[in-house]
Amino acid sequence: MTSRRKFVQQVAALGTLSAASAIAPSLARAQAAKLRVGLMLPYTGTYAALGTAITQGFNIAVEENGGKLGGRDIEYFTVDDESEPAKATDNANRLVQRDKVDVLVGTVHSGVVMAMVKIARDSGTLLIIPNAGANAATGSQCAPNIFRTSFSNWQPAHPMGKVMYDKGHRKVVTLTWKYGAGEESVESFKEAFTKLGGSIVKEMYLPFPNVEFQAFITEIASLKPDAVFVFFAGGGAIKFTKDYAAAGLKDKIPLYGSGFLTDGTLEAQGASAQGLLTTLHYGDGIENPKNKQFRYAYGKKYGIQADVYAVQGYDAALLLGSGLTAVKGSFGDKKSLYGALEKVKIDSPRGAWTMSRAHNPIQDIYLRRVEGNANQVIGVAWKALEDPARGCKLGA
Amino acid sequence: MEWLIQILNSVQYGLLLFLVASGLTLIFGIMGVINLAHGSFYMIGAYLAFSLAELTGSLWTALPLGIVLAFALGLVLEILLISRLYRRDHLYQVLLTFGLILVFEEMRSILVGDDVHGVAIPALLDASLPLTENLSYPVYRLFISAVCLVLAALMYFTIQKTRLGMMVRAGASNAEMTQALGINIRWIHALVFAAGVALAVFAGMIAAPVSSVFPGMGNQVLIICFVIVVIGGIGSLKGALIASLLIGFVDTFGKVLLPELAGVAVYLLMAIVLLFRPAGLYGRP
Known part of the structure; x- marks a missing residue:
């Protein structure tokens, strides 16, 4: 199913590309190449619902940006990782080596993400983690090119x-x-x-x-x-x-x-x-304009309530967008790109957060009480909590 | 007191396992078919309980409906697919039924989605018996145990004491000779397979209120079912019952006494049994 989806996407991409070059060849050439985004998330299996929510959240942020990130059009490469650690290395390699993605986004399962971390460290490809909480990803295995928009366990x-x-x-x-x-x-x-x-x-x-x-x-x-x-x-x-x-x-x-x-x-x-x-780090009834706007847009487009996973996907695109904007959409100077990503302040539906030295969100953790079908936020349990990032030498 | 309750937990878990594994050992023992999709039928049962209970408003009306549907599904699968593989190697059966797992999972994803669900315990049984000052036991769990015992007795009676059971047993030991005696073995096989599917679906339905309903639930059950079938001896219902209870005890007490080994306890049990009885407790070597 995934390969079919991807095939359709690629055909569609080819179609627009050739149409554009036929009509205005010079214009097509003058434009910067598309930003190649590799989404490696579970679309089948136990965590399928989470992978879908993350993708949809990501899409909302891209749409708010007029379909672009950092001023560049986007070409997606999607892989269903099935939350299967045994296939993780192959899947991530496919995106990095064959599809030559600029940025790898994923995933939900901690075992799978550790394989992605290894490949990101080896290849130097930018990795944005929109869920998996394995402490090591922003702890002992932290790296300049690895960022997380969710949480550490x-x-x-x-x-x-x-x-x-x-x-x-x-x-x-x-x-x-x-x-x-x-x-x-x-x-x-x-x-x-x-x-x-x-x-x-x-x-x-x-x-x-x-x-x-x-x-x-x-x-x-x-x-x-x-x-x-x-x-x-x-x-x-x-x-x-x-x-x-x-x-x-x-x-x-x-x-x-x-x-x-x-x-x-x-x-x-x-x-x-x-x-x-x-x-x-998220809950129902968080009163800020960003949350209201995001939940409205998400509900309108997908017909369901946004959840914490959708927020993490949304923030992954926000992070990438603002980082790229700061360096005018170019991956040429990695050092300034990572520097920009580190300094970003994300105006998230969960409340604003910043990056820790190990590239994990410094964020408020809410205390919630279950009322009916809602996890009602009743207070902040810990303000601006930063993961200790044990074993991480970045920025230390 | 705590130990008595742990024994109750063990028996209760063991009986539930027997309910799921019995269908597998039936199909395996009588027809020689390795059915990897057995866990999927359990999963289908749980999802049927969820959807039918929502449609009809009660688990009691959902149960008979689900069993009829399951029996029909079993018949269709046997006639269209399984019956073509009796003469082939086990590998073909493994391939086919593994394919069925993928088909059923994807269909579940398309039809019901990937969300987790719960099924309400029927109002009649939604109560708890106080056991100690702070612990009580849900009546529905005891009800499941009772149903399992009744079903075990019913299966034993049907296979050992009825004419139909005699035909089934004859077909299991020599299919061609049975056919030569004027018994339609194809029909018997279809019936047994459908009964096996119905058993798994029934187990999924009746367990749904306590197990909840979630993607991938069938695969968890499948492995433990095969362990039971192997320990009990392939095709032996009595063996499956005893193996289920054994696993119930080993798993429950393993978690309490040797938490470090809880994950491997049941597999250790299997290894030990196979060491001394390579064909399982009641298997014919």
Whole structure:
């Protein structure tokens, strides 16, 4: 399906190109070549909805710019990465080597993004990460040509340590999948919570993507902690909140989580998620003109509500656009391009943010409460939170 | 008390696994067909529960509808595709049914989309039994266990005690001789395959309220199903039941006692069983 889509795009691109050169050959030659943007995102598989939202967010920003970024027309090269780490190197190489893209945009899955990071480091191609939170991408593996417009796994979970401590919880059980994002989130929560004086009664893990939680729920009930912190997303998040509520624990041992626990899943979670507190860099009801404008444009064009993934895709295009504008659309002087990207202040629907020395957003993390089908923002859990970027020597 | 509840968790999980794996072992054992698309049928079941419950307003009306649809789908697939492969090597079956996985996933994406969904527990069973001071057990989970037990008994009775079951067993041990005795083996095969599909779809439907409905859910189930079929012995329903319960126990207690090994515990169990009984617990060598 992807290859067909791409084929159609290429034929269309060829068509416009030849038409333009036939009508006004000199004009066509005088214009700068098109900006080659490689989108490597999941369009099938578990994360298909996320890949689509990111692409649509990206498109909204490009459209606001009159179909251009940094004054240049755009030619897209799209690859469906299927969230499949085994195919990641080949897929990224195809875009970099064969399609010779100027910039690589992707992806959702942390395992896939680490392969893209490696290729970006080897080839020097500009990489913009619109979701995957692997700490290393802007930590030990950071590079001058790698930027992220989403979050590091460390970021959304960290403020929850403070939130839960302030609520009076002292003894907490954590539960997550034993894989990168889960472990990094719990680690970051633990760091903040124990620093304040809280203690972790037990850290529980289950293999990814196992969703048989009953054994852990029974154990939580007998450990009787003050509260529980979890990291789950998607189908696992739905099943966990439902199982937790069905076991009668929801009103006895409060449940908290990083925002992905209740993002894009509320309709399916129904009553089981009502009232849950989570932390994330986006939410419903953020009052700023940019958010209003973006949500209106997104809803009008795609007929659905924009989510955090759409915002991250939107910001990826904003970042690329403003960076390129600063260097007049040229990739010739990489150093000044990266310099421009580092200094950019993104006026994002989530609120304005800037780049950290390791090229990760310094952003507000919101505290949200589930009300109906919305993650209502009820405050800022941590203002201008910067990832510690451990192991990154950039700008240090 | 905690341990008693963990035992309950194990049995309950094991029975649910049996419900999904029984269809696979039936098709594998009786027809010799390796059906990789079995997980997809489970996924289709869950999505059917979601769409039909929304259409008809209740899971109770969705269930019979879904089973009829599943049976029809099974018949069509057997007649159009599977029946052409009985005489071929297993590799062809693997290729065909792997292709079916891709087709079903893509169709799911086109028809229902890639979002995750939930199915409401029917009002009648939407309650919890208090077990300890702070833990209660959802009635619907107990209901699933009861349904699995009834179904296991029903399958045992049909295959061991009825005329139809006798024909099925005869067809499994020698198809040509059975045909020579005047039994339409093609019809038997179509029936068994359709029943296997219906079992997987039924499992997906009935599990949907507790498992939720999401893309890729079938692939997770497929692997554990094959583990059960291999441990139990290919084609043995009794073996599948015992293997399912074993896996329920190993998985549940593995998570509690040896969390570091929880990911590999069931595979270790499979390796150990195969070491001593290469054909599985109840398989004919």
